[in-house]
Amino acid sequence: MGIGQLLVMDKITLHNKTFKPFIKNDELEAIIDNVADRINADFEGCTDVPIIICVLNGAVMFTAAVMKRLNFNVELCSIKLSSYVGTQSTGTVLVPLGLTSDVKDRRVIIVEDIVDTGNTIVALKELLYSKGATDVKICTMLMKPDVYAKPDKLDYVGKAIPNAFIVGYGLDYDELGRQYKDIYVIDE
Numbered sequence: 001m002g003i004g005q006l007l008v009m010d011k012i013t014l015h016n017k018t019f020k021p022f023i024k025n026d027e028l029e030a031i032i033d034n035v036a037d038r039i040n041a042d043f044e045g046c047t048d049v050p051i052i053i054c055v056l057n058g059a060v061m062f063t064a065a066v067m068k069r070l071n072f073n074v075e076l077c078s079i080k081l082s083s084y085v086g087t088q089s090t091g092t093v094l095v096p097l098g099l100t101s102d103v104k105d106r107r108v109i110i111v112e113d114i115v116d117t118g119n120t121i122v123a124l125k126e127l128l129y130s131k132g133a134t135d136v137k138i139c140t141m142l143m144k145p146d147v148y149a150k151p152d153k154l155d156y157v158g159k160a161i162p163n164a165f166i167v168g169y170g171l172d173y174d175e176l177g178r179q180y181k182d183i184y185v186i187d188e
């Protein structure tokens with residue numbers, strides 16, 4: 001089999017779009033090691049139990065991978081916010097599923113798959129502070145600096161990527177593609 005055929009086989013098709021390899025799982029593992037090291041360093045010796053908030057559904061894989069590497073006690077809860085329909089951010093943040101833990105007087109680490117405009121993460125951060133969280137840190141596997149439009153600091157960023165639509169490792173295109181262990185970028 002020639003190289004051309006292998007490259008074609010590496011591509012995936014979801015609905016009507018084709019995606020090509022972008023970030024291999026090996027690189028993702030190294031990115032996650034690095035993020036977890038930084039969180040462990042910041043929370044070293046903590047006596048409280050911070051809450052990890054997994055932003056459903058996209059951050060499921062990344063949250064699990066980060067949590068496995070943490071060396072202090074955490075509590076896990078999940079929330080669902082979405083500002084995406086298809087491949088474009090709508091700018092509208094929806095909250096179909098609520099918080100499953102009381103964040104009052106607690107430190108919180110939000111774990112996201114990707115930050116694009118920042119609408120989702122900043123809305124969630126404000127929601128958590130309004131519910132009495134004492135400190136809210138943002139941890140995201142990926143971010144798109146060309147699109148991010150908020151003054152808020154992103155505390156733990158795995159990798160900055162160009163403004164392109166990606167899938168895999170939890171990220172979807174209209175609910176498909178989440179299960180891939182590598183990340184793929186739209187092939188246009």
Ligand code: IMP
Binds near residue numbers: 084115116173
């Ligand atoms: P934001 O609110 O514009 O920052 O969008 C963040 C949310 O949009 C993430 O939680 C993802 O679910 C989704 N999203 C942003 N970029 C992508 C992408 O390239 N592929 C798939 N989903 C994305």
